[in-house]
Amino acid sequence: MAYSLETKSVTKVYKTDTGETRAVDGVSMSVGNGEFVALVGPSGSGKTSLLAMLATLLKPSDGEIIIDGQSLSKMSDGQRTRFRREKIGFTFQANNLVPYLTALENVELMLQLNGRGNHAGRERAKELLARLGLGERLNNLPRQLSGGQQQRVAIARALIHNPALVLADEPTASLDTERAHQVVQTFANLVHEQKRAGIMVTHDLRMTEYADRVIQMMDGTVRRVIGDRNEIKAFASSRSSTEQPAQTRTLIQLKFNDFAPDLEIMTGTGERIRLSSLWKEKPLLLVFTRHFGCPQCKEMLDQLVQNKTDLEKSGLTLAAVTQGTPAEALEYCKRQAPGVVCLSDPDRSAYHAFGLERGTIWQVVLSPEVIKGTATARQHGHIAELPPQGQDVMQMSGTFIIGTDGRIRLPYYYENIADHAPIDLLLNGVLSTAWDKPFTGAMG
Amino acid sequence: MKIPVMLSFKEMWRNRGRFLLFSLVIALITLLVLFIAALADGLGNGNREYIQKLNGDLVVFKSNVDLSIGASQLDRAKLTEVKRVSGVKDAGQVNFTSVVLLPDDSTKLNVAVIGVEPGKPGEPPALQGSQLESKTSRGAILDRNVALRTDYQIGDEITVKTIQDTKEQLYKLKVVGITDGRQYSIQPSIIVSQDTFNLVKPGLLPNPNQTDLISNIIVVQLNDPTQWKQMAATLQNKVADITAVDKVTAYKNTPGYSAQQSTLSTQNFFSLLIGLLVIGGFFQIQTLQKVPQIGMLKAIGAPNITIALAALTQIVMVTILGVAIGTGFTLLLSLSFPPTIPIIFTPSAVVVSVVLLLLIGPVGGFVSVRYALRVEPLTALGLSS
Numbered sequence: 060m061a062y063s064l065e066t067k068s069v070t071k072v073y074k075t076d077t078g079e080t081r082a083v084d085g086v087s088m089s090v091g092n093g094e095f096v097a098l099v100g101p102s103g104s105g106k107t108s109l110l111a112m113l114a115t116l117l118k119p120s121d122g123e124i125i126i127d128g129q130s131l132s133k134m135s136d137g138q139r140t141r142f143r144r145e146k147i148g149f150t151f152q153a154n155n156l157v158p159y160l161t162a163l164e165n166v167e168l169m170l171q172l173n174g175r176g177n178h179a180g181r182e183r184a185k186e187l188l189a190r191l192g193l194g195e196r197l198n199n200l201p202r203q204l205s206g207g208q209q210q211r212v213a214i215a216r217a218l219i220h221n222p223a224l225v226l227a228d229e230p231t232a233s234l235d236t237e238r239a240h241q242v243v244q245t246f247a248n249l250v251h252e253q254k255r256a257g258i259m260v261t262h263d264l265r266m267t268e269y270a271d272r273v274i275q276m277m278d279g280t281v282r283r284v285i286g287d288r289n290e291i292k293a294f295a296s297s298r299s300s301t302e303q304p305a306q307t308r309t310l311i312q313l314k315f316n317d318f319a320p321d322l323e324i325m326t327g328t329g330e331r332i333r334l335s336s337l338w339k340e341k342p343l344l345l346v347f348t349r350h351f352g353c354p355q356c357k358e359m360l361d362q363l364v365q366n367k368t369d370l371e372k373s374g375l376t377l378a379a380v381t382q383g384t385p386a387e388a389l390e391y392c393k394r395q396a397p398g399v400v401c402l403s404d405p406d407r408s409a410y411h412a413f414g415l416e417r418g419t420i421w422q423v424v425l426s427p428e429v430i431k432g433t434a435t436a437r438q439h440g441h442i443a444e445l446p447p448q449g450q451d452v453m454q455m456s457g458t459f460i461i462g463t464d465g466r467i468r469l470p471y472y473y474e475n476i477a478d479h480a481p482i483d484l485l486l487n488g489v490l491s492t493a494w495d496k497p498f499t500g501a502m503g
Numbered sequence: 504m505k506i507p508v509m510l511s512f513k514e515m516w517r518n519r520g521r522f523l524l525f526s527l528v529i530a531l532i533t534l535l536v537l538f539i540a541a542l543a544d545g546l547g548n549g550n551r552e553y554i555q556k557l558n559g560d561l562v563v564f565k566s567n568v569d570l571s572i573g574a575s576q577l578d579r580a581k582l583t584e585v586k587r588v589s590g591v592k593d594a595g596q597v598n599f600t601s602v603v604l605l606p607d608d609s610t611k612l613n614v615a616v617i618g619v620e621p622g623k624p625g626e627p628p629a630l631q632g633s634q635l636e637s638k639t640s641r642g643a644i645l646d647r648n649v650a651l652r653t654d655y656q657i658g659d660e661i662t663v664k665t666i667q668d669t670k671e672q673l674y675k676l677k678v679v680g681i682t683d684g685r686q687y688s689i690q691p692s693i694i695v696s697q698d699t700f701n702l703v704k705p706g707l708l709p710n711p712n713q714t715d716l717i718s719n720i721i722v723v724q725l726n727d728p729t730q731w732k733q734m735a736a737t738l739q740n741k742v743a744d745i746t747a748v749d750k751v752t753a754y755k756n757t758p759g760y761s762a763q764q765s766t767l768s769t770q771n772f773f774s775l776l777i778g779l780l781v782i783g784g785f786f787q788i789q790t791l792q793k794v795p796q797i798g799m800l801k802a803i804g805a806p807n808i809t810i811a812l813a814a815l816t817q818i819v820m821v822t823i824l825g826v827a828i829g830t831g832f833t834l835l836l837s838l839s840f841p842p843t844i845p846i847i848f849t850p851s852a853v854v855v856s857v858v859l860l861l862l863i864g865p866v867g868g869f870v871s872v873r874y875a876l877r878v879e880p881l882t883a884l885g886l887s888s
Contacts (some may be wrong), residue, residue, distance in 0.1 A: 116879075116881050137806075140801075140807075143803070144803065145804070149803050151799060151802070154798075154799050157510070159514040171506050171509075172804055
């Protein structure tokens with residue numbers, strides 16, 4: 060098979076305040092013409108960094124990327140921009156289109172940038188948009204189109220100039236299930252027909268059913284490659300949740316615990332205590348940070364501090380868990396989370412004990428008491444049927460996990476349900492105040 | 504160039520409300536700048552017009568009076584001495600004062616009265632009617648501004664009121680000619696002979712026995728006007744107790760002229776500076792709002808030059824539109840102003856102001872263009888360097 064894309068031991072190392080982070084660690088892969096590959100993995104697994112390198116937006120620290128037979132290693136910035144314009148098609152999660160250009164003009168722009176903006180090009184753009192079901196929407200501005208229609212325009216723009224490689228970054232992030240399926244199916248069909256190499260980064264595992272191969276990343280490396288059609292179907296249908304495998308595993312692991320793990324952990328002053336000494340008195344909210352200087356951690360801690368009074372009134376004890384030494388933890392907490400219990404987890408034993416994945420921010424609520432709350436569940440497939448109709452108050456106890464998307468997972472309440480899709484939850488109105496804005500910034 | 508122009512034009516057209524509003528802000532700044540420039544010109548002209556248009560090359564003052572026309576007093580002997588200096592073609596004595604013109608019972612018009620010697624330097628050419636005939640005639644040449652405001656015609660009799668020996672005195676003069684604008688001290692003027700000047704000037708009652716003719720300045724015509732610098736030095740060497748300067752120096756030293764012009768220049772400078780900051784601020788905010796869009800354009804391969812030209816084209820188009828609206832509006836508005844308001848739109852001042860206003864757009868927008876160039880394409884993926 061002729062390969063449009065090859066990577067050889069591609070590595071990306073970021074320098075951080077506390078040292079180096081290997082976001083992508085020796086990834087080798089190849090994608091052939093007409094092949095559609097889904098890249099999946101939890102936040103922090105390195106897939107976005109890998110995508111940025113494939114898109115020539117980021118230079119690898121090590122390794123080589125070859126697209127359409129050309130190595131990117133020795134290209135200047137100007138050559139990379141030109142290469143990107145000619146050989147790569149792109150769709151993004153958001154801000155995909157130029158807002159003041161019509162659907163047709165947005166697609167034509169790509170041709171114009173490549174010096175091919177002529178009458179024939181315009182006709183081709185119209186034809187492609189018509190194929191994508193937008194024949195009647197050619198002169199609509201993006202704001203007059205739905206999210207799905209906008210994504211289809213972006214797909215047309217990504218393909219109009221016959222690129223060797225087409226990249227899609229979370230193309231279904233803002234779409235409902237039905238539209239997400241339509242968009243990805245269309246994308247996959249066009250990649251196959253036009254013999255392009257297509258790579259889609261997605262959190263939504265259901266979308267992998269249209270892929271010819273699924274590459275699962277974890278901790279910057281390729282954890283698993285699924286190429287068999289039946290295995291891909293099983294992979295996609297086994298998890299109808301919007302969650303990633305690692306997070307789902309976390310839920311399953313915790314599901315069978317009656318209580319949260321009572322770990323030994325260090326305070327900011329270096330004293331070793333058991334978690335139970337904190338949560339047995341009052342429900343405990345633990346915030347696990349990624350590393351010092353992580354902007355998403357700061358955002359989360361800022362929200363925690365902002366809502367501290369409300370949260371404490373609702374009976375929660377607040378604690379921040381950092382990955383540095385007790386002294387570093389204390390300094391960090393003083394700066395970022397004043398008034399919050401400061402815990403240090405230098406060897407990440409607590410982090411791992413909860414089954415949390417590296418590079419991800421987590422909030423964990425531990426509660427021995429029954430918390431009464433008003434729950435609302437919406438979307439997310441069949442879980443939307445819960446709680447039972449007419450019953451909007453539920454009782455729950457135990458451990459709740461709040462992911463980086465700001466949603467709460469309930470490992471106990473739905474224990475008889477195989478699927479642990481997240482639900483949006485309001486606990487006496489308090490948590491909704493604290494986490495009504497999803498944390499979408501966590502990246503690999 | 505086609506893509507940047509297309510991008511900037513379509514953005515403006517499809518957000519025309521916002522861009523038109525901003526153009527109107529630039530138009531208002533243009534209005535302010537042009538009016539201040541016109542006011543500076545009008546006021547400056549009102550002070551200097553007579554001296555600037557003098558049919559002479561040098562103006563002679565008494566020395567040690569700091570070129571103050573009011574303080575300068577020169578007698579007939581000095582005129583004779585000046586005329587004797589080689590290179591001097593002709594010279595004439597000129598006096599200045601103010602009186603009230605009474606066109607009718609209810610109207611008063613303050614005018615400058617300028618006493619000149621008929622046929623000598625200092626007497627302006629009559630564009631209608633005739634020149635002053637003899638030094639004793641009661642004839643007067645009217646500045647065009649006086650004629651416009653009073654509707655006096657050649658042959659009309661005019662009445663001026665003056666205070667002499669603490670009493671109001673009325674004198675009748677006859678209009679013999681009308682000249683172009685000859686304002687002095689921000690007043691329109693009437694030009695009369697020296698005898699008539701001495702008759703109407705405020706102060707003591709005229710002394711019929713006075714034989715010597717005292718004037719404020721002497722206007723000198725030279726055989727070779729290009730040699731004015733050397734001739735000024737020669738005059739000062741050969742005639743005692745005088746200072747000879749060119750016309751520009753003379754009018755710049757009229758009372759309040761420099762202070763007034765520098766005040767208005769400062770106002771204009773600050774108006775332009777405010778314009779610069781407003782335009783810079785608007786485009787910087789706009790660029791900040793467009794960071795994701797710029798990141799996306801760069802990510803799909805738009806080169807930096809396209810981004811920069813698109814931003815620059817837009818700045819230039821908005822500025823041109825704003826300045827054009829502002830200029831047109833200013834000129835229309837100026838038509839409704841009465842002649843008493845000292846506003847003059849001279850082509851050179853308008854062109855200079857418009858060019859400066861057109862320049863502040865790109866200069867003010869420079870920071871935003873630079874910022875746009877520094878946007879990382881990685882922002883399209885939610886990453887930053």
